[in-house]
Amino acid sequence: MNRLIHKITISGLTLLLLGGVVSPSIAFADSSTTNNSSVTTAKTTEQTYNVQSIGLPYTLVSDKTGIHKVYWYGKWPDSVTATQANDPVFIQGLNDLYPEIPDISNFTGTLASMIVPISLLPGETTIDYLVRSAGGEAGSGADFIDSMTTSTYMSSWIIGNSARFKTGQLTRDDFQANYENEFRPKMEKIDGTEGLIKSYDQIFATEDDDTFKSLISSMMGGMLLGTHLGTESDEQLATIKTDDSVRQMRAMLTAPMTNYLHLQADGTYELDGLVLSEFQALSSWFVDVVTPDPDPDPNPATSQPVTVHYVDAKGKQVAPDKTLTGSLGSAYATNALTIKNYKLSKSPANAKGTFTSQAQTVTYVYDPEIQTGGSGATVAPEGSAVYGLKKLALYKKTSFTKKNRITVYAKKSRQNRPMFVVTGYTKSASGAKRYKVRDVNHHSKTAGKTGYITAKKSVVAPVYYTKKTNKITVTNPSGINAYAKKNLTKKKAHYRQGQVLKVKKIVHHNLTTRFVLTNGRYVTANKKLVIAGKKTMPKKIVTKTAVNRYRTANLTKRNRHYRQNTVLKVTGWTYSNANNFSKRDTLRYKVSGGYVTGNSRYVRGIK
Incomplete structure (x- = not known):
């Protein structure tokens, strides 16, 4: 189950932090034979935080009593400094505290490499920073959030519903109805969950009630092990709310990345341990009944403001900030502005939310409207x-x-x-x-x-089509590939030059588009590789005068001579001077053994 969760997420968040900053890029990579060279965008001014310590991983649990940290390894300190992480004796001491975990050194041995400076753009959210650090494409943060919240949905749904069944709050029929109406339909939309669905289908198909209860306990135990929890009672686990857990995960990822950088007395920063646990968090974990504290908290949690930024793609302010205030737990809502000479290009995921005890930022991004x-x-x-x-x-x-x-x-x-x-x-x-x-x-x-x-x-x-067409013709001399995914992964087929393909719809992928064929496969919508409609070229040509055949499309390296009225089979077409932009290009026909001119003065197409 833990492997399944990691498969759904884009990648481990810890690895993202260590991957370095790579600007979003666009590459001419749709062709099956084109180099995947990338082009980076201009870098925006960043602020670097001198991280010299790191918090150790914990699971965040929250309920009406507040927020609690459940550290994965309770015998360890809450955090480790750079000096400690580079001390073999100290690291071995951590390992010795958990001799029952044979591979614990795989984690402690990497702590030193995790303590690195972190550079942030002005007002950068956690999700935007993580995607940028991994070299992801601009605008892909929503996909990442969907993956992380899906992981939270899985764990909270399985643990909560299983606990409610075990404590008698759900009958077996109710449990199965929840599975068929809620969990299974959602999982079916996600790649890689086939094994999970099959396992649960088999569990619910079990006729013996005792066997069913045993299987549910086993599945729930595996999920608790994956979340580094399990000491809580079934009554406590039964209070988990899936919607609250998902909303909490989304709020954490859309919060400023600076929320997880804690200033120390010496002026350095400590990276929060929640990052190492991949923001493992569940909400409404404990029983709602709370014994009143005879001594009220002298420092009760208070609401912090929400600051709304309006910036362009480089982080430059295009309209004055707005500051919203409200009572703790009350709802807030923000709106995009109509800004002269600009158009909205990105709406934040946290445009609506609730006031919390931590300051929040909401950022609307605009493009110049020219x-x-x-x-x-x-x-x-x-x-x-x-x-x-x-x-x-x-x-x-x-x-x-x-x-x-x-x-x-x-x-x-x-x-x-x-x-x-x-x-x-x-x-x-x-x-x-x-x-x-x-x-x-x-x-x-x-x-x-x-x-x-x-x-x-x-x-x-x-370069890319923006409107649907019923048919497209492959024009790239090397053909194009068809894929199962719109990011052009999982190759399914190859279409040669001249093939006519039927189109179902067009979809956007970041700053490019894809055609979805009637068979459900995705192909490029690059106008250099395909053309709307049906493009026909002669299948045969006849020479009107004597012509030569050459090994290249630039008509160099002659390898044969044809007399007048020779019929040749055409296997494709291309143009000369493909990569020489100082010269115009000329049509060439590809025939068996090489290329001949496409000039109508010398050859004529025939059916």
């Missing part, structure tokens, strides 16, 4: 890919003068159009719209160059 041409269409979003429709140039500055020109890109066929990643927006002195870009034509001499190009929609356009 118009092009007379139609008023919005330009491609930052981080997305565009390509050149006509001849264009790359410039050092927004002023498009010969002195500022870096390179010129010739007009190319669809397959070979020069491609760029948008890293920003600006205007020239005269008000003309410009893209700030990075050249991502990986096999060309211009790859990696940065500068400015026009943002006119008649000259540049998005």
Whole structure:
């Protein structure tokens, strides 16, 4: 069961913290043969926290009495300093306290490597930092939160319902109805849960009541072992509320990452042990009945404010902050603002919530809203890919003068159009719209160059389709792959150039799109690799004059001569000068043994 939970999460949070900061990137990786080179976006100013100690892992349990920490290894101290973590004698002492756990050294031996400085962007939430640290794509935090809350849902549902059954609060029929109406439908939507569903189906199919009770106890015990708990009574476990547990997990992940960095007396910081436990937490754990304290808490928990930020993708403020206050436990709600020249690009997961004893931040992210041409269409979003429709140039500055020109890109066929990643927006002195870009034509001499190009929609356009079409034709000479997942993983099939595919719908994946075929498979929606509708090319050609065959599409290395009126079978098509953007390209037909010209003066297509 514990392995299943880890499979559902994107990765261990501890590993994310140690992975280093990698900016979100977009790569031209849809083709089955294209290099997976990445392009990083501009780095934003960060604040580094000097972490010199780390809290040891614990499970957070909460109920009406407050929040409690249940440390996984009660004989250990609550935290370890960098000096202690690098002391072999100290580490061996930790190991000796738990001789019954033979592989405990696998954890203690890594403590020193976990105590590293942490750099955060202004107002960065925990989930955004973890995704960024792992090199994840911008906007993928919601997927991560869904995975973590699913893990919490599983553990809280299984433990809570099992305990309520064991204590007589649920009949077997009620327990089974909850499973079939709640748990099973949710698990069926998640990859990797087939074994769990099969196990529970078998348990509920058991006719003997004593055997059924024994199996439920065993399954519940495994989950308690995975959460490092189990000393609580069944009556206490029966108070677990799945919805509260999920809401608590979501609140922790959307809280500022600084909540888990604790300032020490010497000015250094300690990383909270909740990070090492992968935010293991359950809510409403204990019995609600609480014996009144004759001596009230001299420092009762008080509500802390919620600060609302309005920033662009680089963290720059685009509207004044708002501060919300309210009583502890009461609800708050925030709203996006209408900001001139900006459009909302990311709504926070914690736009609504409750006031807690910890300060919270809610961040709305906006993109510049720049118009092009007379139609008023919005330009491609930052981080997305565009390509050149006509001849264009790359410039050092927004002023498009010969002195500022870096390179010129010739007009190319669809397959070979020069491609760029948008890293920003600006205007020239005269008000003309410009893209700030990075050249991502990986096999060309211009790859990696940065500068400015026009943002006119008649000259540049998005690389990916945004609207559904009924059919697409594969145009990439090497074909394309079809996958089971929209992130183009789990390859299912390969489609060759010229194949016509039926499309069910189009879906978004980060800053790109995918076509979903009628068979449920996902393929790229990159216009350089596929084209909407049915594109036909001749299956045979006849030579109108004598022509030569060559080994390359640039018509070099001649390897055969054909006389006039020779019929040749066409196996594909491509264009010359694929990676030379200073020259235009020309159609070539692929035939057995090489390539011949596609010029209609020399060859003619036949049925």
